[in-house]
Amino acid sequence: MQRLILSKKNQITLASGVLIVIGFFSKWFLNNTDLFLKTLIVASILGIVPIAIQAYQALRVKVVSIDVLVTIAVTGAFFIRNFEESAIVTFLFLFGAFLEQRTLNKTRSAIKELTEMAPESALKQMENGEFEEVEVDEVDVGDILLVKTGAKVPVDGTVLSGEGYINEASITGESVPAGKEKDSKVFAGTILENGTIQIVADRVGEDTTFGKIIELVEEAQDSKSEAERFIDRFSKYYTPAVLVLSFIVWVFSRDIELAITILVLGCPGALVIGVPVSNVAGIGNGARHGVLLKGSEVIHDFSRTDTIIFDKTGTLTVGSPAVSETKLYTDKADQALGYLASIERESDHPLAKAVLEEIGETTFSPVENTEVVKGGGITANVNGHRVAVGNIAVMEKENVELSEEAKADAARLEKDGNSLVLTAVDGRLKVMMGVRDRIRAGVRKDLQRLKALGIKNLVMLSGDNQGTVDIVSRELGLTEAHGNMLPEDKAEYVRKLKEKKRIVAFVGDGVNDSPSLALADIGIAMGGGTDVAIETSDVVLMNSDFSRLPHALGLTKATARNMRQNIFIAVGVVLFLLASVFFSEWMNMSIGMLVHEGSILVVILNGMRLLRYRFRK
Amino acid sequence: MNIIRKEIITVKAATIQLETLACPSCMQKIEGAIRSLDGIQEDTIKVLFNSSKVKLNFDEDKVSVDEIENAITKMGYEVIKTKVK
Numbered sequence: 001m002q003r004l005i006l007s008k009k010n011q012i013t014l015a016s017g018v019l020i021v022i023g024f025f026s027k028w029f030l031n032n033t034d035l036f037l038k039t040l041i042v043a044s045i046l047g048i049v050p051i052a053i054q055a056y057q058a059l060r061v062k063v064v065s066i067d068v069l070v071t072i073a074v075t076g077a078f079f080i081r082n083f084e085e086s087a088i089v090t091f092l093f094l095f096g097a098f099l100e101q102r103t104l105n106k107t108r109s110a111i112k113e114l115t116e117m118a119p120e121s122a123l124k125q126m127e128n129g130e131f132e133e134v135e136v137d138e139v140d141v142g143d144i145l146l147v148k149t150g151a152k153v154p155v156d157g158t159v160l161s162g163e164g165y166i167n168e169a170s171i172t173g174e175s176v177p178a179g180k181e182k183d184s185k186v187f188a189g190t191i192l193e194n195g196t197i198q199i200v201a202d203r204v205g206e207d208t209t210f211g212k213i214i215e216l217v218e219e220a221q222d223s224k225s226e227a228e229r230f231i232d233r234f235s236k237y238y239t240p241a242v243l244v245l246s247f248i249v250w251v252f253s254r255d256i257e258l259a260i261t262i263l264v265l266g267c268p269g270a271l272v273i274g275v276p277v278s279n280v281a282g283i284g285n286g287a288r289h290g291v292l293l294k295g296s297e298v299i300h301d302f303s304r305t306d307t308i309i310f311d312k313t314g315t316l317t318v319g320s321p322a323v324s325e326t327k328l329y330t331d332k333a334d335q336a337l338g339y340l341a342s343i344e345r346e347s348d349h350p351l352a353k354a355v356l357e358e359i360g361e362t363t364f365s366p367v368e369n370t371e372v373v374k375g376g377g378i379t380a381n382v383n384g385h386r387v388a389v390g391n392i393a394v395m396e397k398e399n400v401e402l403s404e405e406a407k408a409d410a411a412r413l414e415k416d417g418n419s420l421v422l423t424a425v426d427g428r429l430k431v432m433m434g435v436r437d438r439i440r441a442g443v444r445k446d447l448q449r450l451k452a453l454g455i456k457n458l459v460m461l462s463g464d465n466q467g468t469v470d471i472v473s474r475e476l477g478l479t480e481a482h483g484n485m486l487p488e489d490k491a492e493y494v495r496k497l498k499e500k501k502r503i504v505a506f507v508g509d510g511v512n513d514s515p516s517l518a519l520a521d522i523g524i525a526m527g528g529g530t531d532v533a534i535e536t537s538d539v540v541l542m543n544s545d546f547s548r549l550p551h552a553l554g555l556t557k558a559t560a561r562n563m564r565q566n567i568f569i570a571v572g573v574v575l576f577l578l579a580s581v582f583f584s585e586w587m588n589m590s591i592g593m594l595v596h597e598g599s600i601l602v603v604i605l606n607g608m609r610l611l612r613y614r615f616r617k
Numbered sequence: 618m619n620i621i622r623k624e625i626i627t628v629k630a631a632t633i634q635l636e637t638l639a640c641p642s643c644m645q646k647i648e649g650a651i652r653s654l655d656g657i658q659e660d661t662i663k664v665l666f667n668s669s670k671v672k673l674n675f676d677e678d679k680v681s682v683d684e685i686e687n688a689i690t691k692m693g694y695e696v697i698k699t700k701v702k
Contacts (some may be wrong), residue, residue: 006693057692061649105637108667115668137700218668236645280667 009050014092019043020087040083048074064240069263072243076260077589078291088590089264098598100273103604107277110284110611111221115214117189122154123147136205143201146193156208157199159184164195204608217287220295221280235268242266265577265592270599274566277607282559285613290542291552296563298538302522302553303560304503308455309494309516311508312462312472315526317437321351323358324418327409327432336430338363339382340423343389346370347378354435355421373397388424400424406432419470436468440546444476449550449615453557457502461490461516493514495547505539507549514587524549551615558613573599620680627677630702631685634696638669643694647671650688656680 023039026032048071052228055067070093077086102189105112122139123131123146131146136154139145144160147153153166165177168190177193180186186199189210205211242263250259279296293299310316329334341359344352346367370380377390379398388398392410395402400422402410406429418434426441447458459480462469466483473481483495494516497504506513506520514536517523525537526544541548577595580587622678638644651662651671656679663672675685686696 003690003693007695054693058646058649060645061653061692063645063649065646106628111667218665218670222663222665236639276666 005050005053009094010098012046012050013091013098016043016047016087017095019046020091023087037083038325040087041121044074044078044083044086044090047087047094048078051090051093058328064243066239069239069242069267069432072209073260073263073589076256077264080256082257085589089593092590092593092597096593096600099597100600100604103601103608104273104277107281107604107608107611108284108499110288111280114217114287117152118210118214119152119154119188123151139201140206141201141204145199145201147186147197147199148193149192149196150191153186153188153190153192153199153399154189155199155201155205156203156210157186157201159186159196160200162195162197165193167191167193173372213292216292216294217283218297220282220293221549222276235272238268239266261581261587261589261592262578264589264596265581265587266574267593267596268570268574270566270570270573270596270603273600274570274603274607275563277604277611278559278562278566281607281610282555282562285611286552287553289423289551289555290545290548291555292540292542293552293556294538298522299556299559302505302539303556305505305522305553307457307459307502308450308456308505308507309459309461309497309520310478311490311491311506311513311516312464312469313437314509314544315507315597316443316460316472316476317439320437321354321419321435322438323354323433324416324436324438325413325434326358327406328407328430329403329432330428330430331433334362336423336425338365339385339387339425340389340431342367342382343378343380343387351419351421351435355433358433385425386427388422390422391420392422395422395424395429398424398427400427400429409572415467417471439475441473442547446547446550447476447478450553453550453553455553461485461493487513491519494519509544524552555610555613559610562607562610566606569599569603569606619624627672630661630672630674630701631682632702633671633673633686633696634698635669635671635689636697638664638666638694643685645683646692650692651685654680654684654688657685683684 019039020043023036023043026039027036027190051067051074052071054063055071058065058067070089074086074090077083077089083473097482119136121133124134124139125144125146126132145154145157147164149164159180159182161182163179163181166180166186167177168187180195180197185202186197187210188203188208191218203209205289206215246259246267249262250256253259261563275296279299282299283293283295289500293302317521328336337359341356341362344355345364365383368381370378372378373388373390373394377388377394379386379388379394381387388394389399409432410422413420413432413434415438416434418436421430421433421435423433450458457479458477460469460473460478460482461477462472462481462483463485464483469481469483472478485493490513494504498519498521503522504520505522505524506516507524507526508514508517517525517537522539523537524539524541526541526546539552541552573595577587577592581592633695644666647664648662651673652659656676658674658676661672661674664670665672668687671689674687675682682699682701686699689696
């Protein structure tokens, strides 16, 4: 019975609203006071039933909820025969709750979009070898699944057969489809844009990367900051306190009207909902833009950050070296480059990869008698020529003479932080390449944006030598840069800054920097959706996208500001209402309830603005 | 052998999806309702307001999922789906 009434709350609200309109219509236009009173009495009784049920349920589990205050107030109004008040207050309370639910759904929409991307069904290979559609919950690790064009990958798995292009935007934020073939890893929640693949399930349900992201976001939006926990404790005692206050007022003044008015005016409404609303909207905005924020504590701390420390390799730089400059000392460069590529093709040295990428299309020749030279190089016979590849030491060993021009080039490239790859054919130097790590595209601008957002110190820490570190630092306009640092040195540096009362954020790739990530006030992982990054840090930038950082910082600042506004509105409204009941003539229960419900909608709408937040470039 | 069988842990983790929660005081009510049951590990109860979920660990020997769902429905909140692990 109770459940039936509660499930019909919206209809009851509508009926009570219609009755009130009829009542006032008959009073003002038909001059029928009798009908007016009767409709309002019915509206009051109708409206108070669901509220009273909620109040009763709350009291049974020892909670003095707002429903309790309203029920007592309306019952009081009813007994002093103020039916106008009792009817309007119940209607406003119910209607307010209805609007609250509708608008709240809006603030949660960003996260709902995310959870709705979760796969629901899968084509699973049954014992007879046929594929049948089953619910995703029924898939176990080791099952073989078929994914067709346009379908969602149901679990994290490995491709067994077939090829295709997968849109992995839900995991990495990257919308350019990634090619997949046998042995490629695929992720739950991503979409196969073309092709057909069979996969074996490695991780299912909440253990998948997508499942973890959803769980993280869901828990984040309900995690509470110190301020919120305070408000929670506060409202636990606040509501009973209002009850006591109104009772005291009644004892001393013997004015029931005044006592029950205080009950309504004292409702904490906007205070309870204001902060969570900003929180959920802010985290939702982040989730949509590739920034995972782990809760409101993180938002609060990050918004106050004054120092950001960056790891160099993989964070400010791409992490994979590339050829920055090629010098040729021959007219027949194609031949020499072909020999170089042929040799490097057989090496797994990181520099070799960069060299091959730089040369691109070329004619490969068979390589014989390959020898690795200690100290950084290779010698081999290609097409009957003796070819040496390596640094200057290797050239000296091979008795290759360097011209003055070549020596000057080598010195200049090394000074700019390059590693050298020299190529000699038959004892004569043909090619010199400078290889170095590239700075990520757009990092310089993003760092300036961080400064504009109020970050005072931009610091880089790196295991690289000080020379390279200084070059990158100058290029990016950092405040400080330190090289030759081991992970424990970095952590020590973070500790020292914290002792100086700086609020420190550390940006790293989440694996080797984990001590610093954990120690900093805010650990920011550049994670391409890896589990370690997601679990150890406070903020995750999806797809390792550095340009999300200014958005993340701007968003936390906007969210923290939004929370303060909402607390101010909520507290202001209660103080204003309580003051006006004592110092003004016009305040009554209905107006009080109207202002309360209005303020609740105002804080929700204010929170919703965060959903549209964009970083202004 | 019998002794060993008794020691098998019967604690399970449940995730209960509810209809959309609208008022923060709902959380206190739902938590209170679940707390009043026997066999619930009280400090594992988490009511997630925004995702409208309840997470908790319970002892399968002392309380059933149905009883937990019932306690919540009696408070007036519809249970949509329950997952037990």
